[in-house]
Amino acid sequence: MKITRIGVIGAGIMGSGIAQVCAQAGYEVIIRDIEERFVEKGLQAIRDSLDRMVEKEKLVREEAEAVMGRIKGTIKLEDIAQSELIIEAVIEKKEPKRTLYQELESLCDPKVIIASNTSSLSITELASFSNRPNKFVGLHFFNPVPVMELVEIIRGLETSDETFNIVKEVVDNIGKVGIEINDSPGFAVNRILVPMLNEAAFALMEGIASREDIDNGMKLGCNHPIGPLALMDMIGLETILSVMESFYSEFGDPKYRPCPLLKQKVRAGHLGRKTGKGFYEYDIK
Numbered sequence: 001m002k003i004t005r006i007g008v009i010g011a012g013i014m015g016s017g018i019a020q021v022c023a024q025a026g027y028e029v030i031i032r033d034i035e036e037r038f039v040e041k042g043l044q045a046i047r048d049s050l051d052r053m054v055e056k057e058k059l060v061r062e063e064a065e066a067v068m069g070r071i072k073g074t075i076k077l078e079d080i081a082q083s084e085l086i087i088e089a090v091i092e093k094k095e096p097k098r099t100l101y102q103e104l105e106s107l108c109d110p111k112v113i114i115a116s117n118t119s120s121l122s123i124t125e126l127a128s129f130s131n132r133p134n135k136f137v138g139l140h141f142f143n144p145v146p147v148m149e150l151v152e153i154i155r156g157l158e159t160s161d162e163t164f165n166i167v168k169e170v171v172d173n174i175g176k177v178g179i180e181i182n183d184s185p186g187f188a189v190n191r192i193l194v195p196m197l198n199e200a201a202f203a204l205m206e207g208i209a210s211r212e213d214i215d216n217g218m219k220l221g222c223n224h225p226i227g228p229l230a231l232m233d234m235i236g237l238e239t240i241l242s243v244m245e246s247f248y249s250e251f252g253d254p255k256y257r258p259c260p261l262l263k264q265k266v267r268a269g270h271l272g273r274k275t276g277k278g279f280y281e282y283d284i285k
């Protein structure tokens with residue numbers, strides 16, 4: 001099956017980034033969220049990102065306009081049904097995903113492939129919520145999607161080779177490097193990255209160093225492009241917490257306990273850049 005149209009569900013940071021890179025590769029993209037204002041915010045994030053690329057002379061203005069021309073926004077799930085590949089990037093909770101996949105079953109042709117951008121949930125379990133576990137796969141992008149080169153392609157227990165190969169071709173076409181992963185909590189990258197980030201929150205909570213010194217330590221001592229506390233603010237503290245919670249419950253190992261400071265910040269609604277406050281403070285538009 002040749003993919004020409006891609007539906008993206010969820011117009012948040014990840015969904016809008018995914019829609020952008022797919023459209024840049026020439027796919028027709030339709031991006032759906034539950035309210036007009038969320039769709040508009042996602043489209044605006046794409047415009048801003050493309051403008052930035054034009055300013056940096058990575059893209060000419062006409063190309064940026066052509067990319068925007070390939071992206072349509074909608075609040076109607078049925079508008080997504082014509083896509084051959086649907087990439088879901090909604091909230092990291094099982095129940096809304098289950099409901100969504102069941103709605104998709106009644107709208108989409110059985111040939112349609114469903115991919116989840118989940119960072120913490122089991123692809124095998126999410127696939128079981130659909131009636132097409134062989135046509136279900138994980139496509140885990142990294143933030144900021146237009147910049148980061150990696151996509152983890154995750155095989156659930158029943159993902160077919162055909163499905164894997166089709167999405168691998170899409171990943172190649174959008175110019176990303178796809179790595180093949182067998183379903184396991186946190187896949188490969190988050191399994192390694194997120195406990196390190198959680199440890200940075202412990203270091204701050206225990207007063208080992210200031211937030212700036214912890215971040216500078218990892219930037220200057222390990223050549224990370226950004227410190228772990230700043231990176232958590234960029235990713236979203238609730239995402240880090242949900243990944244740690246899933247490790248803790250899946251592996252039953254106390255080494256994965258989420259840092260209490262991280263929990264407190266999430267409870268306070270201090271989720272990072274998107275709320276203007278996390279480990280640092282930000283101006284929000």
Ligand code: 3HC
Nearest residue numbers: 049052056119141142143144146147148190225226235239
């Ligand atoms: N769209 C387009 N271009 C963008 C962009 C966006 N949204 N964000 C940044 N860029 C470009 C900039 O234009 C700039 O281009 P240039 O090199 O040609 O000048 C380049 O990226 C670097 O950006 P800046 O100069 O503004 O800022 P930095 O040098 O600080 O880089 C960064 C920003 C690339 C985000 C860098 O800080 C970085 O690599 N951080 C680490 C990111 C990371 O680890 N991501 C993975 C998170 S884990 C994850 O997502 C998984 C999830 O499940 C938790």
